[in-house]
Amino acid sequence: MPxxxxxxxxxxxxxxxxLLQCALRTLMEKKNFDEISVQDITEQATVNRATFxxxxxxxxALLDAMVGGGFHKxxxxxxxxxxxxxxxxxxxIILAACDYLxxxxxxxxxxxxQSAFEPLIEAxxxxxxxxxxxxxxxxxxxxxxxxxxMIATTASWAIYGAVKEWVQMENRPEAEEIVPVIxxxxxxxxxxxxxxxxxxxxxVRD
Amino acid sequence: MPxxxxxxxxxxxxxxxxLLQCALRTLMEKKNFDEISVQDITEQATVNRATFxxxxxxxxALLDAMVGGGFHKxxxxxxxxxxxxxxxxxxxIILAACDYLxxxxxxxxxxxxQSAFEPLIEAxxxxxxxxxxxxxxxxxxxxxxxxxxMIATTASWAIYGAVKEWVQMENRPEAEEIVPVIxxxxxxxxxxxxxxxxxxxxxVRD
DNA sequence: TCCGATAAACAACGGATGTCGTCTATATAA
DNA sequence: TTATATAGACGACATCCGTTGTTTATCGGA
Numbered sequence: 001m002p003x004x005x006x007x008x009x010x011x012x013x014x015x016x017x018x019l020l021q022c023a024l025r026t027l028m029e030k031k032n033f034d035e036i037s038v039q040d041i042t043e044q045a046t047v048n049r050a051t052f053x054x055x056x057x058x059x060x061a062l063l064d065a066m067v068g069g070g071f072h073k074x075x076x077x078x079x080x081x082x083x084x085x086x087x088x089x090x091x092x093i094i095l096a097a098c099d100y101l102x103x104x105x106x107x108x109x110x111x112x113x114q115s116a117f118e119p120l121i122e123a124x125x126x127x128x129x130x131x132x133x134x135x136x137x138x139x140x141x142x143x144x145x146x147x148x149x150m151i152a153t154t155a156s157w158a159i160y161g162a163v164k165e166w167v168q169m170e171n172r173p174e175a176e177e178i179v180p181v182i183x184x185x186x187x188x189x190x191x192x193x194x195x196x197x198x199x200x201x202x203x204v205r206d
Numbered sequence: 207m208p209x210x211x212x213x214x215x216x217x218x219x220x221x222x223x224x225l226l227q228c229a230l231r232t233l234m235e236k237k238n239f240d241e242i243s244v245q246d247i248t249e250q251a252t253v254n255r256a257t258f259x260x261x262x263x264x265x266x267a268l269l270d271a272m273v274g275g276g277f278h279k280x281x282x283x284x285x286x287x288x289x290x291x292x293x294x295x296x297x298x299i300i301l302a303a304c305d306y307l308x309x310x311x312x313x314x315x316x317x318x319x320q321s322a323f324e325p326l327i328e329a330x331x332x333x334x335x336x337x338x339x340x341x342x343x344x345x346x347x348x349x350x351x352x353x354x355x356m357i358a359t360t361a362s363w364a365i366y367g368a369v370k371e372w373v374q375m376e377n378r379p380e381a382e383e384i385v386p387v388i389x390x391x392x393x394x395x396x397x398x399x400x401x402x403x404x405x406x407x408x409x410v411r412d
Numbered sequence: 413t414c415c416g417a418t419a420a421a422c423a424a425c426g427g428a429t430g431t432c433g434t435c436t437a438t439a440t441a442a
Numbered sequence: 443t444t445a446t447a448t449a450g451a452c453g454a455c456a457t458c459c460g461t462t463g464t465t466t467a468t469c470g471g472a
Contacts, residue, residue, distance in 0.1 A: 012438065012449050037379055037428060048451050053430065117277055119325040127369065152363050153371040154391050161332065161363025165356050185360050188394030219417050219469065245456060258458065337434050 004123060017055055019045040021066050031064065062121050066166070071100050071121075072128045082136030090190065093132060094182050097163045098175035099126055122160060129156035131192070155189040162186070223261055225251040227272050232264070239269065268315055269323050277306045278334045290340030290394075296396065299338060301387050303369045304381035328366060335362035337340060347373070361395040366399070 023045035029038050038059055056062040074096055082089045095188040103122055114172045133152035166172055214220050229251035233242050244265055249257045262268040281304055310327055326374045339358035368388040372378055 010439065010449075016450075038430090039428070049429090050431080050452075051450055054449075058430090093273050121339025122325075146391065150368060150371050150387065151391065154368040154388070156358050157370075158364035158395065161366075162356060162360040164363075165359035181356065182360070185352065185357065185395050189364065216419075216469065222420075244460090245458065255459090256422075256461080257420055260419075264460090 013055070016047055016051060017065075019047055020052065020062060023047075024066065033059075047053075053203070058195065060117075060120075063117050067104070067117060067120050069122050071124050072131075073094070074100050075128060075132065082132045089136070090187065091179050091183055093129055094159055094163065094179050094186070095175055096127070097159055098166065098179065100125070101163050101167050102175070110128055126153075126156040126160050129159055137190075140173065151189060158186050160188060189202055214400050219261075222251075222257060223255055223271075225253055226258065226261065226268060228267055229253075233281065239265075266326075268325075270326050273310070273326050274330050276310070277302070278337075280306050281334060281338065286338065288338045295342070296393065297385050297389055299335055299379055300365055300369065300385050300392070303335070303365055304372065304385065306331070307369050308381070309371050327331060330357075332362040332366050335365055343396075357395060361392055364392050364395060 006144075020041060021042050024036070027040055029043055031040075034058065038052055039049060040060070041059065042052050052062075056065065075093070077093065078096060079094045080089065080091065080096055101121070130152045133155055134148055137148040138153060159182065162185060166178045172178070195201070211233065214223075226247060229247050230242070233250055237246075242257055242265065243257060248258050255280055258268075262271065283300070284298065286295065286298045286300060286302055288299065301392070307327070336358045338360055340354055343354040344357060365388065368391060371387070372381075372384045378384070
């Protein structure tokens with residue numbers, strides 16, 4: 001039965017999990033993820049195969065544990081925060097997403113068939129962004145009825161989509177060049193709190 | 207070797223694929239997708255297991271074939287189009303996404319662990335929306351340097367994220383109520399072509 | 413109507429998966 | 443230091459996977 005990762009005291013557990021994660025990292029430098037079996041991982045880690053299942057339900061769970069906190073950690077390292085007044089903090093978030101996504105699987109040929117962990121990265125990024133935005137928006141008071149959750153979610157997915165589009169461009173520009181572009185597209189969502197300007201074209205279903 | 211699905215003449219092939227898809231649909235009404243094995247599918251379909259692999263690489267490919275065009279088809283049925291001037295057409299897209307997503311796996315307890323095909327639905331929806339938006343934007347001329355691809359992608363992901371947020375709400379309002387809210391958040395992206403208003407707060411990395 | 417092409421059925425394989433029970437090694441608390 | 447709890451090692455198991463080769467049935471054209 002997989003045990004929660006938060007605050008594991010027993011050094012045996014941490015040792016084993018570290019070995020498994022390290023093994024997967026090593027193997028992924030050579031092989032594609034879905035060419036790697038649990039056997040391969042446990043052999044590389046010098047851990048019994050059955051032991052693997054004491055910690056993770058399958059190799060996807062292992063990958064999730066490895067990659068899940070990655071983006072969140074990057075944000076923490078850069079001390080990225082969002083104060084709800086939408087300044088350059090949003091830029092920092094977008095830039096972090098660019099850096100993370102491009103490093104994680106924008107590299108080169110190794111992005112052949114990442115179908116396995118693209119959803120994981122996606123979930124990690126959108127969730128992390130959403131958390132930050134929600135935290136920031138709690139401070140600044142909303143001026144419309146749109147819920148902060150809706151705004152934060154919409155913005156986080158918009159950012160992810162934009163960054164992904166950028167990563168997949170061939171001959172893509174530098175991250176620093178694309179960040180302002182994305183920012184311009186996304187800012188209005190965050191300002192979604194702002195009342196609609198009169199004269200704005202808002203089509204509504206009759 | 208999986209053969210393309212487009213224009214299959216041989217009735218034997220169509221028969222088998224129809225049986226497999228029908229079988230999967232039937233099984234998914236009772237079981238979770240990742241509790242269903244290829245064996246289960248072929249037994250339910252009264253098709254030999256080896257034959258399955260003549261048509262699909264794995265069960266994900268089968269699901270993909272089933273669900274892939276679903277949203278696109280829905281849009282076609284409703285004759286949804288986007289003319290680039292962002293009127294109520296955008297509402298129709300969002301509403302379609304709401305209806306599709308809520309029906310597909312917003313149902314009830316059956317959304318336990320849809321981890322398997324959520325990425326598929328996601329890809330199908332964002333791709334379909336992106337296509338429509340790009341088509342519409344080709345007509346209306348852009349007034350900024352932001353590429354139509356970037357705008358369309360960002361908007362499509364924003365819409366998907368917003369709709370997903372809505373689907374996951376407990377006691378969620380009617381789709382008709384949420385569409386204008388989402389529309390308000392998303393419209394500025396589509397109008398991303400529009401030059402920035404002076405006085406607009408745009409934070410840029412120094 | 414017949415004939416070549418090909419899809420499906422079927423059996424069988426090597427390998428991976430996920431689970432279980434038993435035994436040993438290690439950690440932590442008294 | 444000792445005792446108890448628990449993680450890991452190990453072997454075994456039924457199951458599923460993906461593939462291959464052979465035989466039979468069906469399709470579409472001549």
